[in-house]
Amino acid sequence: MDTTNLGEPRFLFRFYFRISCSLIVVLFVLIAPPVFGFQLQTPLDKVGVDNVTIMKSDIIVRTNSVREKNVLIALTADKELAVIAQRKSDLMAERGEFAHTLTGGITAWSLMKLYNYNYLHADENLAVHFLTSREVVEAWIASPSHKANLLNSNFTSIGVGISQGAYEGSSGYFIVQLFVTPFPSIN
Secondary structure, eight states, X not given: OOOTTTTSHHHHHHHHHHHHHHXXXXXXXXXXXXXXXXXXXXXXXXXXXXXXXXXXXXXHHHHHHHHHHTTOOOXXXXXXXXXXXXXXXHHHHHHTOOSSSBTTTBOHHHHXXXXXXXXXXXXXXXXXXXXXXXXXXHHHHHSHHHHHHHTOTXXXXXXXXXXXXXXXXXXXXXXXXXXXXXXXXXX
């Protein structure tokens, strides 16, 4: 680095400008989520190490792409439903179980009831041991029952949960995709 011009006003301006911009970014990351009511990407939103990249948002985008190719409306991401999907994937990961009905009779539907989430129609897709969001959605498309859920015209909302755990002796990711038609709002 050439230090001969360090005291020059132009250099000092660039130096302080870069520091100011960095501080603004740091403050935005720390302050904006609670102030503006949004969440930054968390480890549960993007689960991945090395060549593993499974993102909730990517699963939703890919699911909606499949629906749009089949002339269906895009599903709306539902925060409450995502909490339920996350709880179901957490339970599967904690218990090392991969099933629509977990030990003790826990299902997506029983969790919806527990969380007071009311719906007209609901269904669930599950996946385990995939490395990318693309692979997950492609596997669901290849399965007639999972594809039927993806293309069900009754569904209007989606929630996705991803958790890391072990299943059948191997570490992996548990993915839960919930579809619903919520009860209409009564005003």
